[in-house]
Amino acid sequence: MQRSSLIGIIPLLLLFASGEATAHAFLDHAEPRVGNKVAAPPREVTLWFTQKLEPAFSTITVSNAAGERVDTGKPRISGTQMSVSLRPGGSGTYHVTWHVLSVDTHTTEGNFTFQVGQ
Numbered sequence: 001m002q003r004s005s006l007i008g009i010i011p012l013l014l015l016f017a018s019g020e021a022t023a024h025a026f027l028d029h030a031e032p033r034v035g036n037k038v039a040a041p042p043r044e045v046t047l048w049f050t051q052k053l054e055p056a057f058s059t060i061t062v063s064n065a066a067g068e069r070v071d072t073g074k075p076r077i078s079g080t081q082m083s084v085s086l087r088p089g090g091s092g093t094y095h096v097t098w099h100v101l102s103v104d105t106h107t108t109e110g111n112f113t114f115q116v117g118q
Contacts, residue, residue: 046083
């Protein structure tokens, strides 16, 4: 009888464990892709997350190889997607830094680079 009780509890434990794994908005993918090399400077950077974002508390900055910001400022946020337009820039390594608040009130942040040029 105790063995069957444990078998009934295991699915519940797995359910709770899987719910905890999605409790934050993690970066799912980006365009330009993380670590990718593109021929010409993009007009914008777009990030997709695993949860919906709170627009008032989510930010993204993009800087060029010289450390100068090339983003135009306020990001556009819709659901799980956040985009920011870029001013024309040159070749080199671009640095993307993001900080987001998901609708479940958890914050996450991160950064990545991509290359521009031949």
